[in-house]
Amino acid sequence: MDKIVSLSRRRGFVFPSSEIYGGLGSTYDYGHYGVLLKNNIRSLWFEAMVQERDDIVALDSAIILNPKVWEASGHVSGFTDPLIDCRTCKLRFRADQLEQSHCGRKPSKHPGEWKECDLTEARQFNLMFQTQVGALEDESSTAYLRPETAQGIFINFKNVLQLARRKPPFGIAQIGKSFRNEITPGNFLFRVREFEQMEMEYFVPPAEAERWYRYWIDERFNWYVKYGVRESQLRKREHSAEERSHYSSGTTDIEYLYPIGWSELEGVANRGDFDLKQHTEHSGTKLEFVGDDGERYTPYVIEPAVSIERIFVAMLVDAYDEEVVADRDRTVLRLHPAIAPVKAAILPLIPRNGDMVEKARGLYDELRKRHIVEYDDGGQIGRRYRRQDEIGTPFAFTIDDHTLDDDTVTVRDRDSLAQERLPIGAVRAWLEEALERPWRTPKA
Numbered sequence: 001m002d003k004i005v006s007l008s009r010r011r012g013f014v015f016p017s018s019e020i021y022g023g024l025g026s027t028y029d030y031g032h033y034g035v036l037l038k039n040n041i042r043s044l045w046f047e048a049m050v051q052e053r054d055d056i057v058a059l060d061s062a063i064i065l066n067p068k069v070w071e072a073s074g075h076v077s078g079f080t081d082p083l084i085d086c087r088t089c090k091l092r093f094r095a096d097q098l099e100q101s102h103c104g105r106k107p108s109k110h111p112g113e114w115k116e117c118d119l120t121e122a123r124q125f126n127l128m129f130q131t132q133v134g135a136l137e138d139e140s141s142t143a144y145l146r147p148e149t150a151q152g153i154f155i156n157f158k159n160v161l162q163l164a165r166r167k168p169p170f171g172i173a174q175i176g177k178s179f180r181n182e183i184t185p186g187n188f189l190f191r192v193r194e195f196e197q198m199e200m201e202y203f204v205p206p207a208e209a210e211r212w213y214r215y216w217i218d219e220r221f222n223w224y225v226k227y228g229v230r231e232s233q234l235r236k237r238e239h240s241a242e243e244r245s246h247y248s249s250g251t252t253d254i255e256y257l258y259p260i261g262w263s264e265l266e267g268v269a270n271r272g273d274f275d276l277k278q279h280t281e282h283s284g285t286k287l288e289f290v291g292d293d294g295e296r297y298t299p300y301v302i303e304p305a306v307s308i309e310r311i312f313v314a315m316l317v318d319a320y321d322e323e324v325v326a327d328r329d330r331t332v333l334r335l336h337p338a339i340a341p342v343k344a345a346i347l348p349l350i351p352r353n354g355d356m357v358e359k360a361r362g363l364y365d366e367l368r369k370r371h372i373v374e375y376d377d378g379g380q381i382g383r384r385y386r387r388q389d390e391i392g393t394p395f396a397f398t399i400d401d402h403t404l405d406d407d408t409v410t411v412r413d414r415d416s417l418a419q420e421r422l423p424i425g426a427v428r429a430w431l432e433e434a435l436e437r438p439w440r441t442p443k444a
């Protein structure tokens with residue numbers, strides 16, 4: 001994980017937030033390549049979940065909802081973690097994760113293991129961030145930052161059913177920020193307090209719930225494989241009844257082998273009719289499906305839910321590679337070309353050569369109309385290649401002496417380091433075809 005954090009920082013993917021003020025624990029800002037990587041993850045999720053399907057529509061609900069939503073959903077009473085304070089070192093721990101926590105004293109021990117440790121009894125701590133709506137600070141103005149995007153979908157069920165004229169099975173997909181006052185955030189972006197969720201609620205006839213639950217576990221698993229995550233580093237893990245959330249009658253985690261061990265990347269849950277029934281009861285608005293023949297029922301909900309942050313870390317970890325080439329160390333991000341922040345680099349071999357620069361800028365201007373590409377004329381060519389390797393750019397086009405003679409360029413493949421020559425006029429079509437090709441990581 002340290003190598004991933006360091007590369008992210010060095011190459012401007014992710015910065016610790018508010019750094020000039022000493023930071024704010026486990027809060028991050030995204031730099032240029034981080035933004036591009038996130039954009040790709042977001043749009044490939046949207047493509048698979050909405051664009052390529054007839055049965056799912058999009059939604060963008062508010063972050064601050066009527067607080068009654070969170071009473072109905074069970075979050076006000078039940079979205080809690082057990083918390084323990086240490087009166088000696090003043091640190092806070094999750095009571096159910098003492099084995100994974102470290103006391104503030106050195107050498108490192110678990111809380112409670114030093115004789116000076118003075119731990120309080122566990123108490124329940126609600127993870128929702130509270131805020132005040134309007135100028136008055138009283139109980140009636142208390143509201144919450146959403147801890148999940150899902151509830152915004154349930155409360156819009158009727159709107160979509162009527163206006164998008166849908167009938168089960170159909171889904172509503174939403175991408176947006178969620179907030180949780182995690183007691184022990186950490187492991188880089190893996191557990192943060194502010195993260196971007198991508199959730200889809202799929203409404204089905206109750207008798208079909210089990211089938212769709214299995215379907216969505218497979219669909220989502222295959223999405224990761226399609227975008228280059230090694231299958232050997234992914235697994236499905238079904239929750240036991242004790243582990244499941246209050247609303248769930250079946251949950252399977254798609255886990256990734258992060259540097260911290262197998263951990264949840266995405267969850268797929270069968271939420272039954274819990275949410276629509278709760279909101280029907282609390283709001284007085286019937287959230288059910290009524291068919292043309294008068295058939296009526298409350299649909300069951302199957303929910304694949306993930307954050308961009310967890311995918312971001314999994315993809316960087318999976319792509320990170322080090323090798324020695326011609327006696328030199330090379331660090332390379334072997335990202336799927338569709339995920340890579342920059343699709344191609346355009347490099348004039350000799351940046352002082354005006355003719356080379358003109359050709360290179362011409363190619364750059366042509367390619368940037370369709371793709372995120374980068375013009376790079378800073379430093380020796382070897383250094384420029386290494387920089388592009390570290391940000392995962394799959395292809396580099398170099399403009400050299402030959403280009404001035406015969407209008408061909410060299411294309412270098414990030415993974416194999418193979419080079420071939422192409423007519424400059426064919427580069428755009430070549431790149432488009434290369435980006436469409438199926439890709440598998442050469443990493444073991």
Ligand code: GAP
Binds near residue numbers: 189190191
């Ligand atoms: N609507 C269901 C729900 O929110 P969850 O398992 O609590 O379920 C869903 O969260 C996904 O959101 C997780 O699988 C994970 O990908 C992501 N997630 C949850 N908490 C997170 C955090 N503190 N930081 C980053 N991602 C988080």
